[in-house]
Amino acid sequence: MKCRKLAYCFLIGSFYFFSNVILSQDQRIADSLVVIYNADTAQGLEKLDLLHALSFNEINNFDVALKYSEELIHLSRQSSNYEYLSYGYFQKGYAKQYSGDLEDALSAYFQSADVAKKEKIVSSEGSAYAAIADIYSISDNFDNAMLYYQRAIKTLRKSPQKREDTVLLATSILNAGDELLIHKVYDSALVYFKESGELFEEVDYTAGKAFNLGNIGMVHAYTGKNDLAENNIHQAIRILEKSENYYPISVYLMAMADIYVEKKEHQTAIDYAQKSLSLAKKYGLIEQLADANEKLAKLYEGVGDQVTSYSHYKDHIAYRDSLLNIEKVQQLANQRTDFEVSQKQVEVELLETQKRNQLIVLGFIGLLLVASLWFYRTISKEKKKSEKLLLNILPEDTAKELKATGAVKAKKYDSVTVLFTDFKGFTRYSEKLLPEALVETISFYFSKFDAIIDKHGLEKIKTIGDAYMCAGGLHDTEEDHAQRMVHAAFEIATFVEETKKDVAASELTFDIRIGINSGPVVAGVVGTKKFAYDIWGDTVNVASRMESMSEPGKINVSNSTFELIKSDFDCDYRGEIEAKNRGKIKMYFVTGAKKEVLAMTNGC
Structure with missing residues (x-):
């Protein structure tokens, strides 16, 4: 499991208007303060304190927390109270993050940091840097995450060491250690946790x-x-x-x-x-x-x-x-990184690390050069094997990008067709088989599926148990990906049906459900060691729903796919059908290619 940041710089500046005691987030406090909020008796600074306390402690409903933070921002701007304006942006970022909107969360945290830096509110500035680091951590951007954690720690060490300042510093150190834990640098993580633990104990x-x-x-x-x-x-x-x-x-x-x-x-x-x-x-x-x-x-x-x-x-x-x-967060991260790296302060902070990395890289290159002179033939042979293996895992242009740059940028494709298949009754069947026989059975079907989609210029994405997923329109310029996908679907369905009639394969037979949807997706590589090419987006989710709402032996398509194929295929409209977590969706069963299309194909 990849752990996420669990502790935040929970307190930024002064706390609740009725207390100077530092408290962690507590839903019970938010519940009790709602009575005061609804009475609408707090005014001026007390109202700002109240909104800050509510947005801070409301941890069971982030939409409500966002409402409080937006009101705090509005009133703080009206009264030119920049300290609370920074608080408001911070709490907005927190609510956005835990609602899943990382792009808006990152933007709000940067606004909080900018206001705090301008007004020289050290604790708020450091808190915002730590939260920014956490967004980069969630986005798998280790370099930016550690850069901003170190910036948060450096900033907060300058803050007067009152109890609340100690809490902020300890929390940032804890989260920096958590980032090291994520990347399995366990010894260093424990060093950070030791210091943060001592600071938390110091202030109880x-x-x-x-x-x-x-x-x-x-x-x-x-x-x-x-x-x-x-x-x-x-x-x-x-x-x-x-x-x-x-x-x-x-x-x-x-x-x-x-x-x-x-x-x-x-x-x-x-x-x-x-x-x-x-x-x-x-x-x-x-x-x-x-x-x-x-x-x-x-x-x-x-x-x-x-x-x-x-x-x-x-x-x-x-x-x-x-x-x-993925795409928006990555773009926003890259834009901000470019801005930060251009500043002298960042250059100074990174200089020591860069020198050490350069020595490591130079030493590694030297070692490779010496080794390559001695083992040239072996390396060449293994390189070809590695490249062949890489092409089995990733699309060709993605593999080239990975080899050239060491990374693969997520890309958005405006029109892609996605297919899911699933075997009916597979689980009951699999319970009766030895693992070796189970793998052999799956391989029997999926090997044929691979050949079919390859024939139609489509791409296999992954298999999950007995489910098979592929896509068309990712790495070619042809616009007929939906038509090619439907042709492939018919061939898959025909193969499965013919297998049922084969006496030799009678123990390997199933019914198959097929679902197809078309639309935009984001594609990229997941992982740093075991690479996996994958696609994301609502298009993928709906394609999965098409499969689960299909029937054995039939090809169920969404309205978006129907619009692309209706000139080439006959389809039966099923109506608007309720799909899990999606509401009602228009669905069609594809019954076959139109006669005129078949005639043209046969004529060719």
Whole structure:
């Protein structure tokens, strides 16, 4: 499981108008303050304090938290109170982030930092830098994340060390350690956690101690010290439950699932992951809905329940796509990075790291040159093997980009056709087979599917259990991808039907459902070690719904695909059908190619 930032710079500047005591986020405080808000008696600075406290503590409904932060921004601007204006932008960023809108969250955090820097509000500036770092962390931009965590820590060390300043500094150090934990730099992560833990103890900050316990527990989990991990994480959960802070509890429950996977207690692992999913559903935690469904998909696949695994995987895709608009976040990150790198301060901060990296790179290049002189023939041979393997995993132009630059930028395609297939009754059948026979059965079908889509110039994206996914229109200039996909679908359906009539293959027969949808997608490479080419977007989600709402042996298409193929294929309109999490969608069964099209094809 990839852990996310659990602790934030929760306090920025002065706190509630009725207290100088530092408190962590607590839903119960928000619930009690609503009475004062609804009475509408607070005015001036008290009203700003009230809105800040409400937006800060409202952690069960981020739409409500956003409303409070927007009102705080409006009133702060009206009264020219820039300190609270910075607070307002920060809380807006927080609400946007946990609602899954990372682009708007990043923009709000930068606005908070800009206002605070201009007004020399050190604690607010440092808090905003830490939150910016967290967005980069979620977007898998390690360099920017660590750059802004270090900037946050450096800024906050300048702040007068009152109790609240110590909390802010400790939280930033904790989150920097968490980023190192994500990238498996465990020893360095523990160094950061040691300092943050000491600071939280120094000021007796309960929530901070909980996060620190939990993160140290996750380090123990990743390094195989399961008993220590379980003890630490349980302590963290007990503390967080008292303040009803459910997001980190959901993450830590996922960590517990990982621990029990290592212990080979798969049902207990599933139970913990289900608890995490239930919390995420109850409180609208989009990120955890995506992660918990992904975890459950893997766990159920591990115990042989392919149907439940596939269901969770499809939900993971839906929530993941709503969480992260890859292209926009990447563009915004790149624009801001270019601006930051142009400043002298950044150059000074990075100089030492750059020198060290240059020495490493030069040493590595020198080693390669020496090795290449000695092992030239072997390396050449292995290179060809690697390139061939890479082309089996990634599309050719994507593989070239990866080899040339070491990374692959996400790309948006305006018109792509996506197909999903699924075997009816596969789970019952698979329960009766040995693993070797099960793999052989899947390979029998999918090898033929691969040949069919290759014939039509389409691209296989992935398989998930007994489900098969492919796409057309990603890397070619032809506009007939929908027609080619439907032709391929008919060939797949025909192959499956003919296999049922083959006596030799009688034990390998199934019915198949096929669904197709067309529209825009974002495509890119997932992972840094085990590369996987994937596509995202609402188009993919609807294609999945088309498959699940299809019938055995039939090809179910959406209205967008119908509009592209109606001149070439006969279709039966099914009406508007209710689809899970989508509402009513127009659907069509494709019955065959039109006669005039067949005549033209035969004439050729």
